Amino acid sequence: MCKLEVNIKSAPKNYPIFINNHDIEKLKDEILDYIGDKNFIVVMSQKVYKLYANILNFPKEKIFILKDGEKEKNIKNYAKILDFALKHRLTREDSIIAIGGGVVGDLAGFAASTYMRGINYIQVPTTLLACTDSSVGGKTAINTSYGKNLVGAFYQPCGVFINVNFLKTLDNRQFKSGLGEVVKYGFIEKSCLCDEELNLMNFLNENAQNILNRDILTLADLIKICIKLKIAVVNQDEKEKGLRKILNYGHTYGHAIEKITNYRKFTHGECVVGGILFALHLAFKNGKIDKEYKFLCEDLISKFDFPKIPKFDKNKILDIMKTDKKAGNDYITFILPTDYASVEAFKYTIDQISL
Numbered sequence: 001m002c003k004l005e006v007n008i009k010s011a012p013k014n015y016p017i018f019i020n021n022h023d024i025e026k027l028k029d030e031i032l033d034y035i036g037d038k039n040f041i042v043v044m045s046q047k048v049y050k051l052y053a054n055i056l057n058f059p060k061e062k063i064f065i066l067k068d069g070e071k072e073k074n075i076k077n078y079a080k081i082l083d084f085a086l087k088h089r090l091t092r093e094d095s096i097i098a099i100g101g102g103v104v105g106d107l108a109g110f111a112a113s114t115y116m117r118g119i120n121y122i123q124v125p126t127t128l129l130a131c132t133d134s135s136v137g138g139k140t141a142i143n144t145s146y147g148k149n150l151v152g153a154f155y156q157p158c159g160v161f162i163n164v165n166f167l168k169t170l171d172n173r174q175f176k177s178g179l180g181e182v183v184k185y186g187f188i189e190k191s192c193l194c195d196e197e198l199n200l201m202n203f204l205n206e207n208a209q210n211i212l213n214r215d216i217l218t219l220a221d222l223i224k225i226c227i228k229l230k231i232a233v234v235n236q237d238e239k240e241k242g243l244r245k246i247l248n249y250g251h252t253y254g255h256a257i258e259k260i261t262n263y264r265k266f267t268h269g270e271c272v273v274g275g276i277l278f279a280l281h282l283a284f285k286n287g288k289i290d291k292e293y294k295f296l297c298e299d300l301i302s303k304f305d306f307p308k309i310p311k312f313d314k315n316k317i318l319d320i321m322k323t324d325k326k327a328g329n330d331y332i333t334f335i336l337p338t339d340y341a342s343v344e345a346f347k348y349t350i351d352q353i354s355l
């Protein structure tokens with residue numbers, strides 16, 4: 001249905017992103033045709049395994065099943081995947097195929113980045129969040145007891161295969177979590193400096209109901225728009241030296257909420273939406289946006305009926321934000337809205353932040 005190309009100057013080669021709604025049973029052949037006559041292993045989420053292993057029809061002995069949940073993105077599973085690849089005698093010519101959400105993609109990608117100093121990996125995202133964000137751009141990582149994504153690598157996949165039909169069986173909470181990242185792209189569009197005008201905020205306003213009803217063609221268009229924006233950003237700044245930081249809109253406060261609730265109470269996307277609402281409040285208080293724009297953004301968010309994040313203890317939230325890996329010693333960096341679909345990075349000291 002559609003093929004986009006990632007073309008990062010600092011990365012060794014370009015790679016394609018295929019977006020389609022073909023029968024899922026065709027996916028194995030599509031991937032195997034792409035990697036050619038090479039060896040591979042598949043890292044697959046347990047949920048995807050239960051629902052799709054028979055339809056996908058990869059040889060069972062080549063599948064490493066990863067239990068679901070963020071806590072599985074750990075060093076033990078990383079080591080197990082490396083052993084699994086060694087047991088299957090993968091060489092540098094071969095591939096790891098990651099089928100699942102962000103946890104599977106990040107973990108399998110990190111294993112690929114270090115296995116024999118780096119082998120190919122293919123991303124097959126099956127959640128909305130992975131389709132629109134984490135499968136593209138090469139951020140791979142594992143979590144440690146000190147925090148999320150603290151060990152990892154920028155390591156690009158050699159292809160991304162998005163089949164929108166996977167989204168039909170995604171549970172509602174996970175679907176909404178993906179929508180959190182999707183609305184983020186709407187609010188940062190102009191700052192992504194994409195050659196094409198995509199007008200995602202309009203698209204979201206006009207298609208909110210079709211999106212919530214999971215109309216497949218609408219979702220395919222939505223994913224295409226988000227990926228075009230993500231490609232524009234990572235092509236310019238693979239390693240998050242500057243521009244890529246805008247993808248963290250809503251994340252400084254959002255990560256603090258995730259941490260204070262032990263990553264259990266709210267999904268990542270729900271926390272990002274909480275973080276965007278906080279950023280709108282902070283930007284308005286500091287005269288970066290007017291109340292009309294704040295209202296426009298809040299109104300768009302309300303169309304997707306995200307759960308409300310309650311207020312948490314101010315000092316605890318500030319303490320967590322201070323230790324975020326993106327914070328400095330005396331200040332916290334926030335990505336804040338400045339204009340229609342535009343954001344910029346601002347540094348604030350603790351006393352300047354009103355919660």
Ligand code: GLY
Pocket residue numbers: 133134136137139244247248
């Ligand atoms: N998910 C944010 C990024 O890829 O930079």
